[in-house]
Amino acid sequence: MDSLRQQNFETRAVQIGVGRDEKTGAVSFPIHPSATFRHPGVGESTGFDYTRSGNPTRQILEEALADLENGARGLAFSSGMAALTTLFLHFSAGDHLIVSEDLYGGTYRVLDQIFGKFGLGVTYADTTDTTAVAAAVTDRTRALLVETPGNPLLGVADLEALGAICRKRNLLFIVDNTFLTPALQRPLEWGADIVVHSATKYLGGHNDLCAGALVTRTPELGERLYFLQNSTGAVLPPQECWLLMRSLKTLHLRLERHCTNALKVARWLRKHPAVNSVYYPGLEDHPGHELSKKQTFGFGGMISFRVRDAETARRVLKRLELISFAESLGGVESLMTLPSVQTHADIPEAERKRLGICDSLLRLSVGIENSEDVIADLEQALSTGD
Ligand SMILES: Cc1ncc(COP(=O)(O)O)c(C=O)c1O
Numbered sequence: 001m002d003s004l005r006q007q008n009f010e011t012r013a014v015q016i017g018v019g020r021d022e023k024t025g026a027v028s029f030p031i032h033p034s035a036t037f038r039h040p041g042v043g044e045s046t047g048f049d050y051t052r053s054g055n056p057t058r059q060i061l062e063e064a065l066a067d068l069e070n071g072a073r074g075l076a077f078s079s080g081m082a083a084l085t086t087l088f089l090h091f092s093a094g095d096h097l098i099v100s101e102d103l104y105g106g107t108y109r110v111l112d113q114i115f116g117k118f119g120l121g122v123t124y125a126d127t128t129d130t131t132a133v134a135a136a137v138t139d140r141t142r143a144l145l146v147e148t149p150g151n152p153l154l155g156v157a158d159l160e161a162l163g164a165i166c167r168k169r170n171l172l173f174i175v176d177n178t179f180l181t182p183a184l185q186r187p188l189e190w191g192a193d194i195v196v197h198s199a200t201k202y203l204g205g206h207n208d209l210c211a212g213a214l215v216t217r218t219p220e221l222g223e224r225l226y227f228l229q230n231s232t233g234a235v236l237p238p239q240e241c242w243l244l245m246r247s248l249k250t251l252h253l254r255l256e257r258h259c260t261n262a263l264k265v266a267r268w269l270r271k272h273p274a275v276n277s278v279y280y281p282g283l284e285d286h287p288g289h290e291l292s293k294k295q296t297f298g299f300g301g302m303i304s305f306r307v308r309d310a311e312t313a314r315r316v317l318k319r320l321e322l323i324s325f326a327e328s329l330g331g332v333e334s335l336m337t338l339p340s341v342q343t344h345a346d347i348p349e350a351e352r353k354r355l356g357i358c359d360s361l362l363r364l365s366v367g368i369e370n371s372e373d374v375i376a377d378l379e380q381a382l383s384t385g386d
Pocket residue numbers: 079080081082104106107147151176178179197198199200201210211212328343
């Protein structure tokens with residue numbers, strides 16, 4: 001792996017698993033479905049004993065995840081929520097976390113309705129405001145969890161500045177990198193300790209896989225999270241590990257196209273009379289535009305936009321033809337959601353309203369189709385005629 005470290009991101013992505021099956025020379029690393037492995041003798045191991053603890057296919061994937069994020073250790077889970085849940089088990093009753101208020105509703109739900117019962121305290125903060133984050137730190141704060149860009153409002157948090165606060169206050173700095181992936185943003189290089197992924201999204205990229213990942217900056221933290229992964233067992237099965245490896249090989253190409261398409265769509269949406277506002281960090285007047293240019297290699301494929309009212313939003317969703325009205329994001333196929341009733345339904349209504357996640361806000365995951373076809377579908381869906 002050391003020599004591969006010298007190569008560029010795209011090359012390392014494409015070469016995942018190549019040359020790793022020395023026995024057969026397979027270019028596509030094989031799937032090892034075996035649940036258990038024969039021991040050569042008592043107290044001896046091939047390096048694999050039992051698939052929850054370690055599996056050859058998962059090992060190649062986990063090494064690749066670490067390599068692409070420039071981390072020390074990667075761990076693959078059965079979903080993004082499994083990765084986050086395992087990570088939250090690192091904390092103890094009485095510990096306190098600061099978490100982005102503009103975040104995936106499922107993360108809010110697991111913290112509020114499950115970890116809250118076990119005494120884990122959470123303050124939700126506007127993590128695009130570094131001063132607000134610093135002010136939220138208490139003696140009990142152990143970590144900061146940031147989604148950037150935020151979900152669904154796409155605010156951009158300053159990774160370098162937040163990393164400095166975490167170092168000063170001795171907090172674990174955790175970044176959910178689902179929206180941009182290491183092809184566009186590498187939080188560990190800006191001071192993060194742990195990166196989280198819903199690999200169901202861009203890493204998987206084809207809406208055919210549910211997976212999650214954690215990547216750590218240090219081997220020690222990796223070992224601690226491996227202990228939790230092995231103890232609680234939400235590992236990614238070997239078949240899915242193989243599928244995710246195959247997806248990662250085209251990550252950079254897909255993201256390039258997601259970015260160019262999203263910029264075209266965002267610019268088009270902004271001019272449409274039925275659209276009140278567009279949230280996309282690639283637009284020059286987005287408040288996080290300059291920061292994005294500094295800390296990312298592209299603005300991503302996610303756009304949110306507001307239409308006149310809830311009724312218009314519902315009509316648009318009903319009229320879509322090419323774009324699927326469906327939850328999730330990050331696949332090659334364009335998807336649109338209504339966050340207030342789908343991805344963010346578990347956030348209390350008053351809080352959603354305060355944040356601006358209302359029934360007229362639509363979230364679009366721009367796929368890699370021809371952008372003209374995506375725009376044509378939006379045009380007919382937004383039109384007022386029959
Ligand atoms: C930013 C983010 N993190 C985590 C998750 C949870 O991932 P999964 O659905 O794979 O469990 C999601 C799901 O939408 C997400 O959008």
